[in-house]
Structures are given as C-alpha cells and as structure tokens.
Amino acid sequence: MRALPLVLLLASGTAFAQEPDFSKVEIKTTKLTDQLYVLEGMGGNIAVSVGEDGVILVDDQFAPLSPKILAAVAKLSKKPLRFVINTHWHGDHVGGNENMTGAGAVIVAHENVRKRMSTKQFLKSWNMTTEAQPKAALPVVTFTSDIAFHFNGETVHVIHLDPAHTDGDSFVWFEKANVVHTGDVFSTVGYPIVDLDSGGSYFGFIAAADRFLATGDAKTRLVPGHGAVSSKADVQAWKTMLTTIGDRVKKGRDQKQSLDQIKASKPTGEYEARYGKGFMKSDRLLETVYQSLGN
Numbered sequence: 126m127r128a129l130p131l132v133l134l135l136a137s138g139t140a141f142a143q144e145p146d147f148s149k150v151e152i153k154t155t156k157l158t159d160q161l162y163v164l165e166g167m168g169g170n171i172a173v174s175v176g177e178d179g180v181i182l183v184d185d186q187f188a189p190l191s192p193k194i195l196a197a198v199a200k201l202s203k204k205p206l207r208f209v210i211n212t213h214w215h216g217d218h219v220g221g222n223e224n225m226t227g228a229g230a231v232i233v234a235h236e237n238v239r240k241r242m243s244t245k246q247f248l249k250s251w252n253m254t255t256e257a258q259p260k261a262a263l264p265v266v267t268f269t270s271d272i273a274f275h276f277n278g279e280t281v282h283v284i285h286l287d288p289a290h291t292d293g294d295s296f297v298w299f300e301k302a303n304v305v306h307t308g309d310v311f312s313t314v315g316y317p318i319v320d321l322d323s324g325g326s327y328f329g330f331i332a333a334a335d336r337f338l339a340t341g342d343a344k345t346r347l348v349p350g351h352g353a354v355s356s357k358a359d360v361q362a363w364k365t366m367l368t369t370i371g372d373r374v375k376k377g378r379d380q381k382q383s384l385d386q387i388k389a390s391k392p393t394g395e396y397e398a399r400y401g402k403g404f405m406k407s408d409r410l411l412e413t414v415y416q417s418l419g420n
C-alpha cells in the first residue's frame with residue numbers, strides 16, 4: 126500500500142522520507158490491570174483485553190507489525206484472539222486487520238469505517254489516496270450508535286462519536302478496568318488532526334472530550350490514539366486548549382477577519398510549546414477550525 130507512509134505521517138506526527146523500517150520496531154507492553162494492557166509499536170496505541178473468554182484488541186497498527194503484535198499478545202494470554210475493534214479507518218489503526226482476520230479475529234467497527242475501507246478514499250488535504258481494502262480487512266460486524274461486548278467478566282462498550290477526527294470514530298470503554306481507549310479523538314502528541322475529507326470536524330473534538338470526561342469516574346485512565354496513558358485532568362487540559370483556540374478563531378471570524386488575519390493573530394499562542402511540534406502545525410490547525418465553523 127503506497128499510501129502507507131502518508132497515513133503514518135497523518136496520524137503519528139512524524140514525517141518519513143521513505144517507507145518506515147518496520148523491522149526495527151519493538152512492541153512495548155504496559156500493564157493497566159491484570160486483564161488490560163496497552164501495546165505501543167508504530168501507529169496507534171493498541172489496547173488488549175485478556176481473560177477466560179479470549180482476547181480483544183482495540184486497533185492493530187500496520188500489517189508488517191502483525192507477527193510482533195501477535196507475539197506480544199501471546200505472552201499475555203494463550204486464549205484465542207476473538208475480536209478486533211477499530212476506532213476509525215486510518216491505516217495506522219486498521220493496517221493489521223487482514224492478518225488479524227487470518228488469526229481468527231472478527232473485526233468490529235462503526236459502519237462508516239467499513240464504508241470508507243470498502244471504497245477508494247482520496248484525502249484532498251493531504252493529497253493521499255487509499256485503495257479499497259480486501260474483504261478480509263473489512264469489519265464483519267458494524268454498528269451505527271454503539272455495541273457492547275460481555276467478555277472476560279467485563280463489559281466493553283464501543284460508542285460512536287459525532288464527527289471529530291473522522292465520521293466513523295468510536296471510543297471503547299472497559300467498564301471494569303475503568304479504562305477508555307479514545308482513538309485519535311484525543312492525543313498527547315500534538316494538536317487534533319481533523320480529517321475534514323473523512324467527514325471530521327474540529328468542534329467534534331470538544332464534544333468528544335466532554336463524553337470522555339463523563340465516562341467512568343475520577344480515576345478513569347484514558348489511552349489516547351497516540352501518546353501516553355492519561356488522566357481525566359489531562360483530558361480537561363486538552364479540552365481547555367481546544368475550546369480556547371476554537372473561541373479565538375470564531376471571534377475573529379465573527380469580526381469578519383480573513384483566515385490569514387486570524388492566523389496572524391496567533392490564536393494558538395500559549396499552546397504552541399506543548400502541542401505545536403506534532404503533525405498538525407498551527408496554520409493547518411487554524412484552517413480546519415475555520416472550515417469547521419461552516420458558513
């Protein structure tokens with residue numbers, strides 16, 4: 126898949142001049158509870174639920190990493206891989222789907238994930254084309270609003286969000302473990318990546334942050350699509366950043382400022398040091414905020 130480095134670039138915040146060398150990637154496993162782990166390699170963070178009923182993965186990074194990911198999972202459980210939940214359609218989260226289907230998993234995602242993966246996608250903002258995916262890579266079970274798994278003595282809620290990163294975003298709430306996997310609707314490595322060409326919207330990130338804050342309790346841990354396992358306080362700080370920048374852009378537009386004038390007023394100001402080094406540079410972010418405001 127030639128578009129791979131660009132998808133990677135899009136989501137991971139790192140630019141690659143050529144195809145990344147997956148052979149050098151090591152999978153790092155972090156234990157959150159006896160039954161829930163996070164795997165980091167290259168691409169989106171993976172959550173792993175293990176227990177008497179088998180294994181559930183949330184997202185599966187890139188196809189070349191599947192053997193390493195499955196080896197890391199095998200160290201946590203000898204039970205079969207039963208389900209993979211995709212938080213959205215981007216290649217750094219669903220790239221291993223075909224291999225995971227081959228390993229016995231049933232892929233589950235919002236219906237828009239299947240729709241986008243089934244057809245050729247062109248992302249104008251990044252001049253990136255992704256071909257339609259083979260059948261074995263596609264979600265077999267789709268839902269429109271939410272779905273729950275009663276598995277491993279746990280209730281796993283998969284809940285669709287209004288358009289934010291894409292139009293097919295879901296977050297996954299492991300109720301007993303008290304952990305939320307947010308997909309790319311929350312990140313600790315940069316500004317939000319608003320994929321407008323996949324139906325995303327900047328303001329959806331703020332609504333989603335409210336959903337995350339309302340889920341679980343004060344001790345709920347959040348696994349972002351990219352970056353470090355976080356607390357509710359981290360999500361609150363993220364939401365404040367999103368709201369502050371959104372309000373500044375809206376104010377400028379209400380005052381009939383052009384996008385260039387808004388950019389010149391530096392609405393990302395105090396957040397540049399913390400978030401400005403990711404994939405989304407300030408100017409590009411402001412374009413997506415501006416466009417998300419509509420007419």
Ligand SMILES: [Zn+2]
Nearest residue numbers: 136213215309
């Ligand atoms: Zn993504």
